[in-house]
Amino acid sequence: MKSSIVLWRAAGSLAFVATLLFMFGLIYAAQDIIYPKPSDANAASNPVPTNSAAESLPKGETMILALGDSLTRGTGDLSGDGGYVGKVRTHLEELWKKPVNVVNQAVNGWRADSLLQFMEEPDVQKLIRQADIVMLTIGANDLSQAGSTNQSDINYAEINKNLPVIEEKLNQILTKIAALNPNSKIVYVGLYNPYIKKDRNQEGSSILQQWNLKAAQIADGFPNMIVVPTFDLFQFDIQKYLYTDEFHPNSLGYDRIAARVVQALE
């Protein structure tokens, strides 16, 4: 009986104090949420971020920044490696025997103007400055949307008409990246023709080759910029390397792109 009394006193008083505490906390929380204080203190105590990420990045590690559209995002890669970017990272880590970080900021469906707008953000510009390698794909959505018609066939004349405008946007993007970080290696992954089977007159292919040539010409203006061609990878037996949407590469397709990128970088 004695131990029961001791137990009761200990548990009871602890519980009583806790109850009071939580009651107070509940009122405090309700007050803080319902009548929030204006936030004046946080400006002083938390300075605007300067370049904390750069400082906290360990030396001797490589950072890959991936920008662009679904091809860079890795759409269609069901292996979970993260598209060609993730595969490149794995290869490079093995090759260089040091950690390689990937910041993949690519967004499905982005066109050149979306990326241009995105690159206006200070956080993104900071990322570009920090990156050792910038990889990007852009333009595929611009081209396919320019040529999309109500029917399943593609309006190549319309693409041809828009081509100079889109090429100019690509020029702006690549120039801007190079200006933000002249030291990083910039890898533009060229386009392939996913519709090559339907493209009997080679109209699409000729547009894409022209596009890839233009990209290469832009890259020639910068010592650290390269264009990795992928067109030939998806010419023979294309079904084997395309995802079921018949537009994006599958894991095998990304493997081949990654192999090219690694060759160019090593």
Add this chain to the structure above:
Amino acid sequence: MISLYPLIQNETIKLLKKRRFLVILVIVVVLVSVFTYAQTRIAENTRKQLGTTDWRITTQNQIADNTNKLSNIRIPDEAKRAIKVEITRLQYALDKNINPQTPSGVTFTRDFFGNAIGLFLPLLVVILAIDLVSAEHSTGTIKILLTRPVRRWKVLMSKLITLLLFTSLIILMTTLICYAISGLAFGYSGWSMPVITGFQVTGDQLITANAHVIEQWRYLFMEISLCWFSCFVVGCISLMVSVLVRSTAAGMGIMLAALISGVILVNMVASWDSAKYFFMVNLQTNTFLSAALPSAGSPPVPGLTLPFSLSVLAAWALISLVISFSVFTKRDILN
């Protein structure tokens, strides 16, 4: 006339002697250990996948991931709203340079409560509360209890107060266990780490006008207190079930069904408006602190605010208590 004090003492000793409280503590210890281990694995995995633990980079990646989800046409509009809110929240953290997830014992405890309030913590309270009255029936002690010169309402009141005390004890012990165990893995610091609170969600907008930064211990304290209230409300409802239903198993089943249905209903309440008057939809009051969404990927519930949720919970508790007391004081004890 006997005062309430010895009655409460009696009830407390009964509960402690039943060892059920000990079982609850063991459950918490096991679960927290498992979660702590899982959390360390997640951190390791993130490190492996992204190659970095730099929070600014992982947060950037999270934003990109979420932006990609937005472009997926198969995602319903409500979920898109949730994703947009999440993106704003992450972006705000980046702008203010405050890591939303610095691993530490305190952060773990904070996250644990955030996740446990929907189901786990109420369940612990239910385990204690569900046979407070019905067990007296099944063991026959109800007759001994009620033949004492004590008014019936006092008997029930003592049980209610004991329940309140034990709810506090469960929350307190869970906090301590969480902190002690996760601290082993993540370190015991982090009390003064800045945390952002004060977000308001209206539709698909996250309003940051009132967002302010507080120390993590304040945040944790508020969160725990909100959890405590939700748990006590569930306790009151369990007490009513215990008065109405003689069988402990049946009572447990009822409460389990109610709590689990809440987890499911939260996902549907965006389309079914009046579901927000159910208590189980309102349990996760701590989400108003963080503007995080009740369960990952579920849409923000329109029209849910902290005063609303607290009122709904309080109303449920009050009605349960009224029913409990009126039934308990009037019912004939037959067997």
